[in-house]
Each structure stands twice: as C-alpha cells, then as structure tokens.
Amino acid sequence: MIKTKNVYIDKLTAVTSDGRGLSLSNFYNCLKTLNGTDAVTDGITQMVVDRIEEMERAKGKLSLHTAPDFLEVFQLIFGWVNNLAERKTTAWGVSTPIPSVLFAGTESMYSMLEHTLQPIIDNSSGLFCKNAIVVDNIMYELVLDRLYGIPMTINPYLYEYIDEKGIKKYVQLTVDFSYVSVRPVADLPKIDFSCVNKREMLEEANIQPLLESIHLDNFVFEGFSMLKFTDATVDFVVDRIQEMIADFTQYTRTDFINSLLDKIKSVLDKEDVHCSLFPILYLNGVPILKEGVARNYLLFSDYIDGNLDNIEDHILKYLEAPFVLAYHIHPDFDTKNEYFVGKIQSLGIRSYVCFPLKHQGELVGFLELHTRGDSELSPPILTRLSPLFPVLTLLGYDLRLRFKNKLETVILQHYTALQPAVQWRFNQAAAKYLKDDDNASEILNLERITFTDVYPLYGGVDVKDSTMLRNLAFRKDNKRHLDRLINLMSYLPEERYPDMAALKSFKRKVVQVEAWLSTDNRGEYMHDITAFFQEEVPTFVLTLSWLDSELDKQIKVYAEHLGANYYQDAFETSLQTVNTVISKNIGQLNDFIQSKFPSYFEKFRTDGIEYDFYVGQSISPSIAFNPSLLRLFRRQQLISMAQISRQIGELQDNLQVAMETTQLVFVHPNAIDISFRDDERRFDVEGGYNIRYQMIKKRIDKVLIRGTKERLVQPGKIAVVVQGEAEVSILIEDLLSVAALGLIESHVEELILEELQGVSGLRALRVNVIS
Template sequence: MIETRNVYINKLIAVTSAYSDLSFAKLYEHLRTIDVGSIGQSMSQLVQQRIAEIEKEKGELSVDNAQDFLEAFELIFGWANNLATDTPQAWGMSTPIPSVLFAGTVPMYDLLEQTLSPVIDQRAHLFCRDVIHTDKIMYELVLDRLYGIPMTATPYIFEYIGEEEVTKYLKLEVDFSFVTVRPKTVLPTLDFSCVNNREMLDEANVQPLLQSIHLDNFIFEGFSMLRFTDATESFVLDSIQDMILNFNTYTRNEFVHSLLDKIKSVLGKQDVNCSLFPVLYLNGMPILKEGVAKSYLLFNEYIGGNIDNIEEYVLRYLESPFILSYNIHPDFDTKLEYFRAKIEALDVSSYVCFPLKHQEELVGFLELYTKEESTLSPSILTRLSPLFPVLIQLGYDLRLKFKNRLDTVILQNYTALQPAVQWRFNQAAAKYLKDYENTHESLPLERISFSNVYPLYGGVDIKDSTKLRNIAFRKDNKLHLDRLRSLMKYLPEGLFPDLAALKSFKRKMDKVDTWLATDRKVERMHDITAFFQEEVATFILTLSWLDDELDRQIKIYAESLGITYYQDAFEESLKQVNTLIAGNINKLNEFVQERFPSYFEKFRTDGIEYDFYIGQSITPSMVFNPTILRTFRRQQLVSMAQISQQVDRLQDSLPIAMNTTQLIFVHPTAIDISFRRDERRFDVEGGYNIRYQMIKKRIDKVLIRGTDERLVQPGKIAVVVQGEAEVSILIEDLLSVADMGLIKPDIEELELEELQGVSGLHALRVDVIL
C-alpha cells in the first residue's frame, strides 16, 4: 500500500541547494529497453503507457502535486517488486538527490518517524572528508554518468531503539537508476595528472580532480528510490569483526558493553547477560583465562589457571564439551545432575553455555543468562548461529594474544633473545640452515653484532643495603646466642660428663658474642654461621638425657634455631622495594619499545641496574633519528623520580625502612655490541667501547671532588656525563621534568673525583619532590 505525503529526510542525508527536477523521463527510457518477448516486456509497456496517461492528465510531476500520481507510484512499486529478488517492505520515492520523500509504503513512513541515528561515518566515503554527504552523492553521479568513472555506493546504516528497548539497525539503500545528470554548459575536462602513478589515492591527491567539477553547473532530473532493510544481523557481524581487529583500542568494560549490546540486538532481548572467555592449554592442561565478561558463572572458580583442585567431571567436560542449558526448554535442558546442580546454585532464571571450537579445538565458552522473571527461549540457537563464527574467532584471538604475551614474557625474562633483536638471530639461523643444506656439514654460527648503538644506563640501588643486611644478621644471631645462654642455665651442676669441653664451648660462645658486638662488617659471618650450625648442634647432643627439664628446654631452643626474624624482614623489604623498582623500569622499557624497538637488559643486585642499546642496526625497518634519545633520557628522569617518590610512600609498610639512590649515565657517542654465546648475552666490544662499561661500574661509588660525599644520595637523581657538550641539554631536560612537579628546579652542577683510568666526568644532581 502506497501513501503520498511529503517528509523531509534531511535528518538522514544532508542537503545542498542542488538544481533538481522530478521527472519520469529516465524511467521511460529504461522501460523501452526491456527485451521484446521477455517476461517483463508486456508489464513494462503497460506501466509506461499508464504513467504517461496520468502525466498527460495531471501535468508534470512535482513535489507539490505528488498526491495526484498515487496510481503511478503504485505501478512503479509493483513493477520494482516484480523485478526485485527480495520484496522490500519499507520502500519510497524521493527527489533525485534525496531530500523529500513524496511517496512510500506505510513501513517506510513509520521508520522515518523513528529517531534514527547514523552509525557509519559517511565523511570517510568517496574522496574528501570535508565534503558533505549530498555533495559526495552528486560527485559520484557526475563522475559515473558523465565521465565513465563508476562509483560504488556505500549504504547508509542507522540505529534506533526497537521493541523491548533493544537497539536495531537499518540499511538505507538509495537507487539512482532513474536519475539523469546533465551539464548546464560545456562539460569540463578533468586533469587526471594528480592521480597518475599513485599507489594509493588519498584526499590530497584527489582534491585537484574535484576542483574541476562545480556542482552548480549540473542539473539532476528524475527520481530516486529508497529502501530500508533490517541490517541488524549483518551489521552486528561486521561490528564484532571490527571489534576483534581493533581489540587493543578498547578497555575491557568498553568491549564488554559493546559486545553485549550487539548480542542483545540479535536476540531482540534487553535483559540478557553474557560472558566470553578463552580456554588455553599449557603443558597439555586446560586453563580458563579471563576474557570479556561482566562476571563469570559456571567456571568462575577455575578462571586464571586455578586448576590444582579442578574436579575430574569438569576436566572430562573440557575434553569433550557440549551445550549446557537450564530452564530454556524441557527437551533442550541439561539432564546431568552435576551441572544442573551447579547452574541452579548460580541464582539465574535461565542459562546456556556454548562451547566455541576453532578447527575442532576448544578455544572458549560463551555464557548467556537471565535473572528474575525473564527467560531465554529455544530461538536463541537460530538467532545466534550467524554470530558463532566471529565469536569463535574472538575466542581464538584472545587465546592467541595470551600466547603471544606468554612468549614475550619468556623472551624478555628467561632468555637473552628479545623481540627487538630476534630478527637478526632468525637471519643467522636461516643462513646456517641454508649452508647446512648445501654442504651437509655443521658450520660455525655467524657472529651477531650491532654497530653504532647508543647506550642508556640507569641504576637504582638500596642505600646501605650491605649494612642493613649485616645488622639483620647480627640481630638474629645475637638472639640465638642469648637463647643459648638461657638454655645453659638449665644445665645441672656436676652432671656434664666433660667439664673441659664445656669450658671450651663457653669460651667459643664469648668469642662469638665479641664478633657480633664489634665486627661491623661481619667478616666472621662464615665462622658465626658454622658455630650455630655445627658446633652448637654437636654440643646439644651431649646434653640429651641429663635432665628432664633440660630436655624440655633443648626442645624449645631447637624449635627456634631455624628462625631468622630480622633477616626475613630485610629480605621482605628488599623484595617489595625491588618489585616496585622493576615495575617502573618495565614501564620505561615499554615506553622505549613502543617508539623504537631496542635491546634491553637489567641486572638484579640490591637494587636494579639496566641498559638500553638503541640504534639503526638493531631496528633497520625503522628510520633512526638520534633526537629520539633525548625523549628516552627525559623519560629516564621521569622514571627515576617516580621510583624515588613511590619508595618514599612505601616506607611505613616496610618491615625495615629502606631508601634508594638513583643514577643515570649519559654516554654521548655510539658503541658496538656483540652476542657472547658463552654467557648468552650481549656485551660491548673494542677498547673504546669497554670504557663505557668501566665507567658505569665505578660511578655508583664516586665522590664529589674535594669532599667525602658520595654523588648518589637518597631522594636525589644523579646524572653523570663525560664531557660538557651534553650538560646544557640535560639541564633543559631536568627543568622540563621539574615543570611536571616531579623534581625541584634547583640543579647542582658537580665535578667528580678522578677514577682510575677515567677523567673529565661531570654530574648534575636534583632533589626529588617527595
């Protein structure tokens, strides 16, 4: 049923003041081209004749008299439906460049009354982003009809809130088959030189081409036909695929909400919840990994690899999974009591769990469930079936991302082979295999080295860590000695069989007491440890069975022998501080790798030292600009300041208070490094390059010239540089970090004492704002 009323549709497609007329001329021309004798030829003739009669009777078609042509519109509608493979339900006719819908079906008008919002960025359509929608349509028509450059029309996608408050998607297709384009004057010649020899066309390339076309010089006649079709399923599929491709651009919550909204649209149900999580296999055992969900239900207790106590029933299910359902349909619901009981305990009104398989291998699960009065229906199977391929791909991609992260962790933390240099090892290994295939002999492996790389060194040390460790050692052993003296008080007079041995043991106790009281460096640490582990143990054996109360006290003493309270507190504090330092250094590494992949290594002492090696030879696929080093060194300063601040905030929670010193060494020139197979790591090579290693190993204990003060101090960042050329640049960088509120703007410029074989060292030092 066709209606005639004028509805402005510029809310869908922006409109310009293009010159256009309504006309049936292009339709007549098309109808006359129908092959004689074809099935549609007779009907086409009738349509043409009757529309011509109406036009002769009513005059030329216009927006104002459209209601007089209702019969003609119904003929066109019927004729178009007979030719179409799929009968449109929402169909209409509009001006040549769509601005006014003057005839259409009831569903078409009903949809135009909805609040339709575009969901595809039409500005990216055709050539230029700054050309409005309608101008782009007109450019397409001009290029297609007058210059023989066919263009592919992109359908418009809109969303609206349908029944049950669920978002639905529509596709609006505009058919310009019956639109004629003609120039008002001579057709201008286009200059195609701007797109000659171009691999890709972008806006800048095509803009000169469009400048030759002035849309005001063209007339658009005829009418366009509009069709709305439901695009929910196809749009959701495309959207989820796009989400998968751009997974890293989403936060987890954003991805969850977007995925859930898409599933709700397909199901036509608002009050449904979902979770999707991958299944990984490590060493042959399944691990259920966090994926995309608001909450996990049936397998929540096993998420994150907690499979130590996984029930055998669940393991068997993971080996051969099937659909689990509850309260959907009696014939479909799961009958197994084990799973039915677990689902009933979830406090849901209906539930279904779909296993997702990629090439017959389980990659994840999709859970859907409702609560309260709402339930899922069996139609869920048919409605979701088109989505399963992309959901399976999502589960597979999530698993692949985890595996890649796993490999990266192993490469960065357990082997010397890092992603930034792996290409060079691959190259050497490929050459080795090729040579072996040609000669069938095991030839020496190629030496791997990188030349002209710039080193970045940083070190964070625990202030007085050796002193703190020695204090903890003395305290623990003094406590053991005091307990041993208390035990000796219970030795009955005259019962000990060897008095000489007893006197000798007491003299050794006094000597250990003296060592603990006077030896600040605990140089006798080995002797003290041996005394408690060997001599005390032997002596205690001689005391057994002498007296019941003594035996009871020996048992109490023995239980305390393995306790190292102060040393444990030291190690726990050291662990917390080093974990904090390592986390910040890892963030610095991520910062560097994202901008220019480089070789990175760190060394654990009482604190952490690290080296970056950055240069063209390590990453030949990118153009190396030495100015990026300044960005990295500035970030080093930021990282050091944040470490100092965070360690300061950590003090109250540490068993033993610890402070850190922060040191950076700026080596202004490039060096060479090579891979040492014996140590499975990179090292510098050549006399001049070794000088870099020598300097960085000595500067942590260097003194300020003319004083007894060490350069490195808690709450400060020290930057050492050889030569004066870099000093002014470093001062600028320090002041920029000061503007961030991390350090104080007062910069100390210091001269350092000469180290053996090293002279001309300068230093800058700043206070961190704690």
C-alpha cells in the same frame, strides 16, 4: 501496500528540496527501450507504459503536490523493481532526484523514517574526504559518473537506531539513481585534478579547488530516486567485532565489554540478556580458564584464572568433552545432567545456555548467555547467534593466543631468557625428548644442556659507596620526619592528654630514635626506625585529634609531608639514571659481540651492573670460531668501560645525588664449561676448576693492592685483573691501542694484588680514563 506522504529525509541530507526536476520520463523511456526484449515481461512492461501515459494525460506532470494522484503508478513501479517475495516487508520508497523528500513508499519505509537514525560514518571510505557532506557526496558522484566518464561506486549508507525494545539496530540504505539524469546548465565545466595529485590523505581544504570547479548549481538533476532500507544488524555486528579484535589493545576492558554486549543484544533482539566469553588453554595438561571480556561468569566462576585446586570431576569431564549446556530453553534441548541442572538452579537464573567455541577442531573458549526474572531465552532467539559464532570463536582464539604470548614473555623475561645463540640447543634437546618419548614406556628426562670449552668475559660497573649514600639519604629523610614530629609535639597541651604514661613512653622512643639517627651504626637500626614512623607515629598522631584547635591545624600540616622521602627518592632516581647509561653501553657491547659471533650473555643488576659473556665453538657449531675474536672482544670491553666512565662523569651536573662508578674487567685465560641449571633456570659453571672462575670473579671487586690499604677499583679508572703472566703483555698492547683512540691515558699501572682465600698469583693492570 504503497502510500503517499511527503517526508523530509533529514537523516540523509542537510538540505531540503522543492521537488524541481521530479519526473517519470526517465523511467518511462527506460521501459519503452526494454519493451520487446523479453516475451514474458513485454505485456507487463507495456501495461506500465500505457498507465503512465494515461495518468500524465489525466493528472499532468508529476510533482510533490500531485504525487497522491499517481499512487497507482507508484504501486506499478514498486511491483516492477521488487520481486513478489519482498513486497510485504520491504522498506521501499521513491524520492526527489537528490533524495531529500520521500513522497511515496511502503508502510515499513515510513515507519523506519520515524526512528531517529544516526549515520554511521566510515572514515576509511568516501569520495574525496572523510568529512564530506552526504548529499554533496551523492551529487558529485553523479556528476563525475554521468558527465565526466569517471566511474563512481555509490556505496550504501549505514544507520543506527534504537527500536521499541530499547535495542540498537542497524539498517543499510541503498539509493538507486537508475532513473536520474544529469545535465549541465550551460557548457560542461573543465576540471583540474592537480590539487589532489600525490596526496596520501585528502582533507577538505585540499579538494576545495576541485569542488569550486564543479559548482553544483551548474547542473540539473531530473527524474526520481528509489530508496530501500534493509536490515544490516548481523553483517554490521560481525564486521565491527572483527574490527574490535584487530584493535583490541585500543580498548579498555569496560569499553570492550560494553561494545561487545551491545552488539550481541542487537543480533539476539533482546535487551535483558547477559553474556560472558572466556578462553581456555591447557597448561601442563591441565585446563586453565582465563578471564575474558566480561566478569559475570556463572557456571565456571570458581575456576577462572587457574583456580583448579578443588576442581570437581563433573567440570573436569565437561572440559575434556564439552557440549552445549542448556537450561529452561526447550524441553527437547535442555540438559538432563543433574549436577549441572542443580548448579544452574542454585544461581537463581531463569534460563541459561553455554556454547563451546572451537577453532579448527580445538576448544578455545566458551560463550555463556543467561537471563533472570521473567525473561527467557528460546531456540529461535539462539539461532540468530549462528552468524556470530565464527567471529566469536576467533575472539576466543585471539584472547587465548594473547594470554599464551604474555605467558611466554613472562617466562622469557623472568625465568629463562633463551637467547638466540643457545635456543637451538634447547630445541634440539626437546625434539630428541619428543622423539624418544614416542617409543618409550618409561618416563624420560630432558638431557642436560652443556656447552664445553667456552671462554668467559666478565665485566662489572659498580656505584662507589652506594651503601653509604643510601644510608645517608635514609638518615636525612628520617631526621626531617623526626624534626617535624618534635615540632608537632610542641603544640601538644600535655595536661589534656588522656594517658600520661603512654605519652612519656612515646617521648622516650623519640629520644631513642634521635640517638639511632645520630650514630654511625644507624644501618643496624633501619628496621626499627622504619617501624617507628610507619606504625607507632600514625597511632600516636590519631590520639592527638580534638585535643586543641591549633594542634589540629598542625596535624594537617604534618600530614602533608607524610610519606615524602625527598633524599631517598633523589638517590633512587640518580641510581636509575646511572644504571640506564651503564645498561645502554653494555647493550651496545652485546650487539657488537653478537654481530661477530653468537654468544651467551648474562647481566646482573646490583647498585650497578655485572655481566658475563660466554664465547666458543660449542655455542654455535655451525659457524667456525676463531680464537682471535677473544682479543677483539676484550678490546671492545675496554672501550665500553672507558665510555661508561666518561659518560657518568659528564652526567654529574644532571644528577640529584653525585655518583661515581668503578670499572672492573676479569680476564680468564682458559676455557671453561657451563651447564643449564634447572633449579635456578640459568647457566652456571661446571666442575671444580671452572668454579674457581666464579670464586675469583666474586671476590676481586673488593681486593686490595698488595702491601697497601688501597682498593684496586677506583672511580675514573679501569682495572683489569688477570691470573698469570701470559696475558699481561697482550693486555698492555690492547690498553695502549685504546689509549690511541683518546679514551684512556697511555700510562698503564702494573699491580700485584693481595692473596685471597684459595686464590693467589693475581695480577692487575690499571689505567686512568680521560674525562
């Protein structure tokens, strides 16, 4: 049923209209043009044309003031443009040419305009710029389309409102300008689009010249526009959930939960419903339920995040063959399984349903819905969820995929970083295992992963006297803590302390700690000193409260410095800075070697960094290995060590604690074998002779020059250890070639090293790095 009433549509436009240009002429002329084209509708069309003529003769021209006199015409227009099925529920109306005043429409249209409609602005679309005013946008589109021959698509407008139940709803407003004409007041202005040429994103300032050339006051808009609201809740929610999935990392968990639940409630048209969505994956054949986008899990709360030690058979069987679980929904729909009914009842909820979510036939998660109190779910409510299941399933799949990716990242970073150079071998072994497993009745084991005849390249960069520096920082910080404690105790009125025996005992402990901090063997007492300040001191300070007002002030001063370890923090910060420089250079060395021949690389972090490269034909069988590469790689090792030493030297002024590094290279002339150790998830040397390489490598960092007390490794120098005479002359040539680059001095020390347990015949070369 149509009624007439003038309502300003401030939800759409920021301006009002006095109704100028309002006319039935365009609609009347359109009908006259159509008349005679369709025998079925000709009679109806002629009736509408005749009635408009009669009404205008009797009432005059249409205006906002005379609109009530044209009620019958508006009813005919409504019937003409809308099919019969829509007439009862359609929110439809007619407005001024540029929609600012609605003067006739259906009851549902006027009811919709009574809501506080908030426009949903899509910054990805729009005519010129993301901040364009809606009404201006409409008028510019009409001018360009009708007068300049530039086709424009006037997109529907989306609005959000809160209905009577307090639920967010979304509607789409379509504006039909079929019966609106546009004409210039004078000559048609020329426009210049050069201001928007070659711009990636148009801002309002960019298009200002264009807007000025199309001044809207120079155009007249005549006729009437038609408005129509349609429910867009489901489509909007589906689109927004898809966008949320795409931008998942941009949300906090709370924001994501709240936004998703609001949208599900909008579709269900029910405010007092709770939901949770969580993914499922299988880890080593065991179903793992993972925390999803809400925390109020019900039926499966005991098993979230892999807590499956005591999983019940009923739950396990359900996970193997899931189905829709329902309680207090409908007698024909409700679950009859006594276990689940009892468990749901024990949770004190009114109604409950759990939907398995499957992606391409594979279970990826569950969606739970439940209500409490007097509120209930019902089959009609649940059917509204049907359009959301595809996107919710996609969300479950995405959550599962994200967890699996994180899981793989953790494994690769912390357990077995399978580098590209050797991953092919693991793939080969796994594929063979799977192939054999198809035809085997007994349990098979993965074959041992071994690489034979590979050449090791070892290097180590260590921070000189790092243990001494760490202990010194520990002593300084704790000496400061002790001095502050002694100062605090000087304010203690001992005669008022309630337990003199305890006070004397604590004073003796203070004297003992002071003695520990003064000895050269304070490293032996680190644990006792730390325990004293972390456990005994806080307990003692608590007993001092309220003994004296001045003492209380000093306690607050003392408390301000608790936990402050200035010297230790300075040491750790400096060490981290040094290791960053070392790691960066070793990373560049790795990039260089990998670019020449795929190789296996391991790095070990201490107070410095050690590394191993393993290079050989078995690492990459598809690429021919030339042994001459070894000399190139060892030369690059020397260059890397020289650069590290120089950069650390240049860094000294920026370090809170001065630190020097020693550089060590070990050249093992013969090939060895390495195998993957399942227990330690890394490669290690294989066989007795090969183990000798590891033994030498671990002992030479503290080796002395024979006949002296001098260590081989020294700051500002590169030490190269080699066993036997064969490699010495080649290494000297390599060192001289690096010296020609200006990185090291050309004088090469040839040194004999002390014998180590089980190792003899070690030689060394040493050079100074040019700072």
